[in-house]
Amino acid sequence: MKFLIVEDDPAGAILLRMILTEYGDVDEVNDGPGAIEAFDGAWSEGRPYDVIFLDIMMPDMNGHEVLKIIRERERALRLPQIREVKVIMTTALDSAESVSQAFYEGRASGYLVKPIYGHSIINEMKKLGII
Known part of the structure; x- marks a missing residue:
């Protein structure tokens, strides 16, 4: 299993890394442009990510923008939806608009x-069949 953490808060990234290293390889970036670069690089190497934990509120490029670009890249690769990377959004935003988006x-x-x-990270991964 290969994970990417996209988180600009060091404390949040540490918690995710501590848990995810039990289940596979973990890469970490702290902004949107870094996430796109890591996503593209993983595909270039033939080892795409299985799961991305993506913060929404980040400088330069927010998580919604990053996710839109990732989905565009997957469409360009002609991936069926079933093969798309699983993306778990992580955020302080609990608004209906953000969840809907x-x-x-x-x-x-x-x-x-x-x-x-x-426990919420583990439960979410179990719910999605990741672990």
Whole structure:
């Protein structure tokens, strides 16, 4: 299993990394442009990510924008939806608009509201059949 953490808060990234390393390889970036670069690089190497934990509120490029670009890249690769990377949005935003945008526009797989706890990460991955 290969994970990408996209999180600009070091404490949030540490928690995710501690849990995810039990299940596979973990890469980490702290902004949207870094996420796109990591996503493209993983495909170039022939080892795409299985799961991306994507913060929404980041400088330069927010998580919704990143997810839109990722889905565009997957369409360009002609991937069927079933093979798209699972993306779990992580955010302090619990608004209906943000949740709707994540699921309906970006086809996010999951949505975790901060503060995030270890058990909520595990439960979300179980719910999605990741572990």
